[in-house]
Amino acid sequence: MLRLRKVLTACLLVTLLLLSACATQAPSRFERVQQESTQRGAKAIVQESLSxxxxxxxxxxxxxxxxxxxxxxxxxxxxxxxxxxxxxxxxxxxxxxxxxxxxxxxxxxxxxxxxxxxxxxxxxxxxxxxxxxxxxxxxxxxxxxxxxxxxxxxxxxxxxxxxxxxxxxxxxxxx
The missing domain is CATH 3.40.1000 (Protein Transport Mog1p; Chain A)
Structure with a gap:
């Protein structure tokens, strides 16, 4: 019984690790702003700009x-x-x-x-x-x-x- 409990615990931990590693995280607020500005086509500096x-x-x-x-x-x-x-x-x-x-x-x-x-x-x-x-x-x-x-x-x-x-x-x- 003790051995079954250890095996079951190990299996649950492995499953939990796999699920958490594969889960997608919401982007941070900085990543979100970067994505929005990139999607709008914003460029930091265009080449034709003067110095x-x-x-x-x-x-x-x-x-x-x-x-x-x-x-x-x-x-x-x-x-x-x-x-x-x-x-x-x-x-x-x-x-x-x-x-x-x-x-x-x-x-x-x-x-x-x-x-x-x-x-x-x-x-x-x-x-x-x-x-x-x-x-x-x-x-x-x-x-x-x-x-x-x-x-x-x-x-x-x-x-x-x-x-x-x-x-x-x-x-x-x-x-």
Whole structure:
């Protein structure tokens, strides 16, 4: 009887191990997001995107007590902080919408223009323009003292027309 109990226990353990090893697990939340983005056909970076450093010349220089500090460059994107008295008051960015075609959609119904380009307010802290249906130029407030009118004024300081010229040139493959 004891020997039968041991054999039965061993058989049950083996069966349990086989069943648990063969069972499919639900994907983790990270795997699920990866699957969803892959199914939508999202690409991290398209080859035609420009290098982030190529955008730097279009950012406005720091003036009137503001300092511009570049903080990030990657293919299709560049970012700079705007500081006043050593405090971050805004973030300025240029992004190539080839990497995020959905970003263009929010400008389709825009009736506002800044520097001749369609503009949108995004929430309470961001204002953006779309240059030649390709480049999104955005200013985000990081301090309550930096208002919507400040964001609009800084967007006008960008060399938007210069940026428009590079969007009409053939694109080089990013490396």
């Amino acid at each position: 982030g450093s190529s955008f730097n010349k279009f950012f406005p220089a720091g003036t009137d007590g503001y300092d511009r500090v570049y903080t990030q460059e990657k293919t299709g994107f560049a970012e700079a902080k705007l500081k006043k008295d050593g405090k971050d008051v805004a973030v300025m960015a240029i992004s190539d919408t080839l990497n995020n075609p959905g970003a263009v959609e929010k400008f389709q119904q825009s009736t506002e223009k800044i520097g001749g380009y369609p503009a949108v307010k995004q929430g309470n802290n961001a204002t953006a323009v779309l240059v030649n249906n390709r480049f999104q130029v955005k200013v985000l407030s990081r301090d309550a003292s930096f208002t919507e009118s400040d964001r609009r004024a800084w967007l006008e300081k960008f060399d938007l027309d210069g940026l428009a010229k590079i969007s009409s040139q053939p694109t080089a493959t990013a490396k």
